[in-house]
Amino acid sequence: MEEKLLVTAREIHGLYPHVHIWGFPIATYLFLGGLAAGILLFATIYYIKGKEDEMPFTVKIAPLFTFIFIMIGLLLLVYDLHHKLYVWQLFTTFRIESPMSWGAWTLVGVSIFSLLWPLSYIDDIEEYLHERGWKRLDWITKFIRTLEHKCKIFRFIVLFFRKHRKKFAYILLFLSIILGIYTGILLSAFNAHPLWNNSILGPLFLTSGVSTGSAFVMWLSNNKKERTRMSVIDMALIATELFFIIHMIMGMQAGPEAFQQAAHLFLGGEFTVIFWVFFVGFGLVLPFILEAMELKGFHIPPALPAILVLIGGFLFRMIMVYAGQMSEYPL
Amino acid sequence: MRYAMAIEVNKCVGCADCVVACQTENNVPHGYSRDWIVEIARGEYPDLYMHFESQRCNHCDDTPCVRTCPTGASHIIEGGIVKVTHDECIGCGACIEACPYDARYFHPEGYVDKCTFCDHRVADGLDPACVSVCPTTCMHFGDLDDPDSEISKLIRTRENYTLIPEAGTNPQIFYLK
Ligand code: SF4
Ligand code: SF4
Numbered sequence: 071m072e073e074k075l076l077v078t079a080r081e082i083h084g085l086y087p088h089v090h091i092w093g094f095p096i097a098t099y100l101f102l103g104g105l106a107a108g109i110l111l112f113a114t115i116y117y118i119k120g121k122e123d124e125m126p127f128t129v130k131i132a133p134l135f136t137f138i139f140i141m142i143g144l145l146l147l148v149y150d151l152h153h154k155l156y157v158w159q160l161f162t163t164f165r166i167e168s169p170m171s172w173g174a175w176t177l178v179g180v181s182i183f184s185l186l187w188p189l190s191y192i193d194d195i196e197e198y199l200h201e202r203g204w205k206r207l208d209w210i211t212k213f214i215r216t217l218e219h220k221c222k223i224f225r226f227i228v229l230f231f232r233k234h235r236k237k238f239a240y241i242l243l244f245l246s247i248i249l250g251i252y253t254g255i256l257l258s259a260f261n262a263h264p265l266w267n268n269s270i271l272g273p274l275f276l277t278s279g280v281s282t283g284s285a286f287v288m289w290l291s292n293n294k295k296e297r298t299r300m301s302v303i304d305m306a307l308i309a310t311e312l313f314f315i316i317h318m319i320m321g322m323q324a325g326p327e328a329f330q331q332a333a334h335l336f337l338g339g340e341f342t343v344i345f346w347v348f349f350v351g352f353g354l355v356l357p358f359i360l361e362a363m364e365l366k367g368f369h370i371p372p373a374l375p376a377i378l379v380l381i382g383g384f385l386f387r388m389i390m391v392y393a394g395q396m397s398e399y400p401l
Numbered sequence: 402m403r404y405a406m407a408i409e410v411n412k413c414v415g416c417a418d419c420v421v422a423c424q425t426e427n428n429v430p431h432g433y434s435r436d437w438i439v440e441i442a443r444g445e446y447p448d449l450y451m452h453f454e455s456q457r458c459n460h461c462d463d464t465p466c467v468r469t470c471p472t473g474a475s476h477i478i479e480g481g482i483v484k485v486t487h488d489e490c491i492g493c494g495a496c497i498e499a500c501p502y503d504a505r506y507f508h509p510e511g512y513v514d515k516c517t518f519c520d521h522r523v524a525d526g527l528d529p530a531c532v533s534v535c536p537t538t539c540m541h542f543g544d545l546d547d548p549d550s551e552i553s554k555l556i557r558t559r560e561n562y563t564l565i566p567e568a569g570t571n572p573q574i575f576y577l578k
Contacts, residue, residue, distance in 0.1 A: 071445060073443070077438040078420045080437045089503060092498065152492025156492075170493060260498045262498065395498070
């Protein structure tokens, strides 16, 4: 038997009884970052492949949302800083070893391009809003048109982007891959938490991010073919995720004690139900079945599996952020 | 120069003088502490053993805290002392998550704070506050690069261990059995 006891009081907020300094904002940020990366990945790949008209929502409309997602994510991130006024310090240096540092720089790039991309498709966005009957959002396109009219520099930038869209597509593809990988490996950079300290977590996050991206397109696209294609892709991604999850938990089970304890959080411990029932069950398996049924010809509203996948992706990040901080080496 | 600490666990009585000395010397805000005492009991009744460990930042050789810091606020100075520049810290918490020893915390003003090995005292040739007040003289501070220093000899001659070696941080605080 060995028992360790803290003798002097150390009930410091966020440290006691275990490290708990990251929560909802970071989990949401990781979710939005992964989602944005997924959407942009599809948009740029299909654009580069010349499938702009086959996949109109994916290429032309969806990137509009990524800008909004990234802005919300950034706000949450800054909100979560404890020394907020010094946030500019992030941009005084670039530290290759710190995922947070290259994440900060990538976000700057992604947010600029994910704004310019939809701006160069303003006609299509207008058409889409009308098709969906979202007339109340007209002010967005009107505002951009006025801006284009009144501000020369703005018009020049948009035209320049439209003209060189292909080159920018490659840059944005590159940035979105980095964004996807970064939001994936961010947690696994923190070896102090055995649950995060494994090589599968990164690919798992990346797959899940891309899967939420495809679900998002499937949900909001007006084009039947596009929806079907995305749902097939999503099913493949979900299957991959399930494989990674089993692999990850078996790997932890086979590891030293601290890793077995981490696995126990999901195998009988306090995250068991939320992980298996709500994330794996309702967030992966059920949407997979629904998508398969839809392909077989059953009538299933595409929003249903899509929303399940999105909620599942968010839950997964919440679980990982919270459970990871509880998983520590015994002092 | 490689500063390190050696602590004789069987001499430590758990009086927490080191904790108070640090709080006073470094103006640690009320309710916070840069070092702390852990009591470790092991064995089965009636063969029970107990000892104390005075713990703090291990000023590791392989520093995950410095590696993950996005601004460079966490850095290493002469002698391997790990420090935080308050004006560069954005309070993201990456280093707190990265440290396996919970050695860092958010100062109420927002930046991250931790043990500095009392580098302001060390620069003047003094021992860190915790070492100098210990009533049982169970703590020793010195330069590991100097083979003739007291600490080098202690670590060479006495059986010792470090905390959570499996985390791979290569701690520089040695506990002498
Ligand atoms: S004990 Fe923690 S804070 Fe100190 S150097 Fe090691 S990892 Fe960094
Ligand atoms: S909290 Fe401060 S010292 Fe720690 S990693 Fe973030 S910026 Fe660096």
